[in-house]
Amino acid sequence: MNHDLILRNGHVIDPSQNIDGPAEIAIKNGIITEIKKSFPVSPEIPTIDLTGKYVCPGLIDLHGHWYEGSSYGIDPNGCLNDGVTTVIDAGTTGFVNFQHFRRHTIDSAKIEVLAFIHIGGIGIPTTLLGELEDLRYARPRETSQVINKHRDVALGVKIREGIMSGEHGLKALDYAVMASQKSDLPLMVHISQGAETPKILDRLKAGDIVTHCFQGRGDGILTQPSGPLLTNVTEARKRGVFFDVGHGCGSFCWETARRSFEYHFYPDTISTDLHRFSIDRFTKNLPTTLSKFLHLGMSLNDVISKSTLIPAQVIGRSDQLGTLKTNTIADIFVFEIEEGEFKFEDTHMCTEIGKYRIKPSLVLKAGEVIHSGQIEVRLRELFDCDKEYYQRIEGSA
Ligand SMILES: [Zn+2]
Numbered sequence: 217m218n219h220d221l222i223l224r225n226g227h228v229i230d231p232s233q234n235i236d237g238p239a240e241i242a243i244k245n246g247i248i249t250e251i252k253k254s255f256p257v258s259p260e261i262p263t264i265d266l267t268g269k270y271v272c273p274g275l276i277d278l279h280g281h282w283y284e285g286s287s288y289g290i291d292p293n294g295c296l297n298d299g300v301t302t303v304i305d306a307g308t309t310g311f312v313n314f315q316h317f318r319r320h321t322i323d324s325a326k327i328e329v330l331a332f333i334h335i336g337g338i339g340i341p342t343t344l345l346g347e348l349e350d351l352r353y354a355r356p357r358e359t360s361q362v363i364n365k366h367r368d369v370a371l372g373v374k375i376r377e378g379i380m381s382g383e384h385g386l387k388a389l390d391y392a393v394m395a396s397q398k399s400d401l402p403l404m405v406h407i408s409q410g411a412e413t414p415k416i417l418d419r420l421k422a423g424d425i426v427t428h429c430f431q432g433r434g435d436g437i438l439t440q441p442s443g444p445l446l447t448n449v450t451e452a453r454k455r456g457v458f459f460d461v462g463h464g465c466g467s468f469c470w471e472t473a474r475r476s477f478e479y480h481f482y483p484d485t486i487s488t489d490l491h492r493f494s495i496d497r498f499t500k501n502l503p504t505t506l507s508k509f510l511h512l513g514m515s516l517n518d519v520i521s522k523s524t525l526i527p528a529q530v531i532g533r534s535d536q537l538g539t540l541k542t543n544t545i546a547d548i549f550v551f552e553i554e555e556g557e558f559k560f561e562d563t564h565m566c567t568e569i570g571k572y573r574i575k576p577s578l579v580l581k582a583g584e585v586i587h588s589g590q591i592e593v594r595l596r597e598l599f600d601c602d603k604e605y606y607q608r609i610e611g612s613a
Contacts, residue, residue: 220244221583222255226266226550230273231521232528232539241271243546246583251540264585266550269577272520273538274301274547276527277502279404279427279462279487282329283308283317287342287602288491292327294593295490296586298501299549299576302537303327304527306404306427306462306489307334307374310347311358314339314366322369326581326591328547330531332374332404335359335392343493343605346380354391360398371531372401377416378408378435385412393419402530404460408467409433417448422456425530429459429483430476432469432564433612437476445479453481458530463505463563464489465498465609470562473512482514485530486522492595493605498563503551503574508560511570516553546583551576564613 219242228239228251235251242250275298282292282305292303309317314333322329334340336353348354363370375392377385389405396403404425407413413435420426429437437449437459453459461468461483476482486509488499499505506519528538536544554573561567576588 218242218244219249219261222261222263223271223548223550224255224263224265226269226271228271228540229517229520230540231517231525232273232534233541235540236517241540241548243580243583246546248540248542248544248546250542269550269552270516272549273524273540274549274579274581275299275502275523276302276304276538277487277490277523278304278425278460278485278527278530279306279489281305281308281340281489281491282321283313283339284321284596285313285316286340288340288493290490290492290495290595291593292321292325292329293591295501296327296579296581297576297588297591297593298503299551299579300502301328301547301549301579301581303329304371304531305329305331306406307332307339307376309339310334310337310353311355311362312337314362318366318369328537330369330371332372333359333363333370334374335388335395340376344601346382347376348380348384348388349382351382351384351388354388356391356394356398359395363395363399363401370401372396372403373399374404374406376406376408377411378406379410380408385410386415389416389419396424406462407431407436409435411435413437414446414448417446417452417457420452420455420457423458425458425460426452427460427462427487427489428464428467430461430469430473431467432472433466436472437481438472442475445476445481449481458484460485460487461505462487462489463494463499464491465494466563466612468508468563470564470566470568477512483522485527486519487527493602493609495595498561503576504560507558507570507573510572510574511560511568546580548580549576550578563609565610
């Protein structure tokens with residue numbers, strides 16, 4: 217017997233192979249062994265009938281927070297309920313706590329966890345104080361050392377630019393660029409209110425990533441208050457800088473997205489920025505974020521590409537991840553497109569009604585079938601300061 221499972225009768229979308237139509241996928245020992253229009257009937261091989269369903273590579277979430285030693289962190293395994301098979305931590309840890317993160321989460325999680333390492337030694341610990349308000353936390357040498365020791369899972373350097381980097385955002389950026397050069401890996405830059413975005417963009421090189429590209433709280437990718445895209449944005453994109461959504465609890469604004477689309481500026485990757493404060497209300501999960509982009513007019517094929525093929529390319533893993541090619545890991549997402557009236561909210565409390573929603577059915581993680589809702593999601597309890605943080609978010613919308 218050549219296969220131990222065949223997924224039959226689904227509509228397969230795999231942008232890495234330009235497949236968008238009926239196809240069947242055979243799996244053995246957690247690896248995709250063959251994909252073709254249809255396999256002959258063979259009663260001895262188990263099958264799953266996916267009539268009426270879509271099938272795509274397991275989703276890759278380029279931006280989330282999965283270190284539970286931070287007040288932001290959540291257990292990454294819950295994302296398997298939502299078709300996500302690879303999550304990327306966006307700098308929740310720095311060189312001080314990355315090894316703890318690796319030992320207790322990355323190495324033991326069922327889901328694939330990869331990570332950007334924060335230039336600030338302790339990563340992003342709490343909402344109480346910005347992690348780079350004191351520049352002494354920025355450590356290029358130690359950051360590149362820890363990255364170089366963990367290159368199998370470390371993808372590059374992370375920095376948050378905005379009020380969390382105090383008065384010295386550009387100096388901190390210099391350190392982050394230094395660490396990125398020392399490790400020869402990309403830099404992911406969060407841009408939020410208070411960031412000197414044009415100057416930041418000018419310093420980024422091909423392969424670097426700007427996250428929160430559709431935030432609407434100021435100092436974003438559009439000229440203020442209602443002008444076109446910054447020329448620095450178009451130039452950065454031309455140089456090969458990637459732009460990522462990173463929805464989160466404060467970084468997705470319908471109006472910013474629509475205005476950017478008017479200038480033919482679309483995101484390279486669609487990610488959630490899932491963390492303790494965004495999971496309950498604002499972001500929920502990656503399929504919900506993708507559904508918001510369907511609502512904004514992007515095609516299903518496009519949103520799947522921006523959550524499979526493109527993030528895999530951005531992190532340099534497209535030979536193994538974000539694809540249904542033969543001999544790659546059987547990370548597969550099965551979903552339905554529901555039609556109806558769905559409420560989608562941005563992070564400025566604006567609700568719009570969408571017509572379509574991506575509804576997860578099941579996921580295969582290295583060939584193992586997991587049904588949506590099967591993985592228990594446990595979130596840490598909230599304290600008074602956490603509730604105050606929610607109030608600040610709502611108050612500033
Ligand atoms: Zn984040």
